[in-house]
Amino acid sequence: MIITGDDPEYIAFVKARFRDQFLMTDLGPLRYFLGIEVSSTSDGFSISQEKYIQDLLARAVLVDERTVETPMELNVKLRPTDGDPLPDPTRYRHLVGSLVYLAVTRPDISYPVHILSQFVSAPTTVHYSHLLCVLRYLRGTITCRLFFPRSSSFQLQCYSDATWANDPTDRRSLSAYCVFLGGSLVAWKTKKQVAVSRVLRLSCGLCLR
Structure with missing residues (x-):
């Protein structure tokens, strides 16, 4: 159980009431939870998954120490038929599943993870090479984290x-958004649209999508 708030006295009161009813151990301020590391300073707090990335890289067994500057090359369009089918797709599925959870604190990999997730049923050597590119990017950015300042406005920006x-197979588009509360990134998502976008051309020359 995690108890949060800005009133220390009331938090102590709630914990005392819980201890009266349940066998409970107070572990102090939150520092690590389900693979997510939380650190706090006078300026704010940050969340990361550095150890989770280290464990992920160890499981991936990369044969080199290279890093790359971007998680996926610009304008890459992957198809189900690219490359040769992997003889055993288990590792690909395991690594992509781990990346999906990692995207909880790493919005910078949301797009490539969404792309790679579309091929978990029948991954190929080409898909796996792009997966390794994401891992090499994470190796070079392992200390990146989300920061939430204590002093921030409540202005909502999206x-x-x-x-x-963009999709070469079904021609559907990808949508993405991110939401900031003051200076804090609080929500983000990348998702394929459920229908194919069409262009409606009007006589006045306007183009509506």
């Missing part, structure tokens, strides 16, 4: 974008 019929 940014969104979408590709235009």
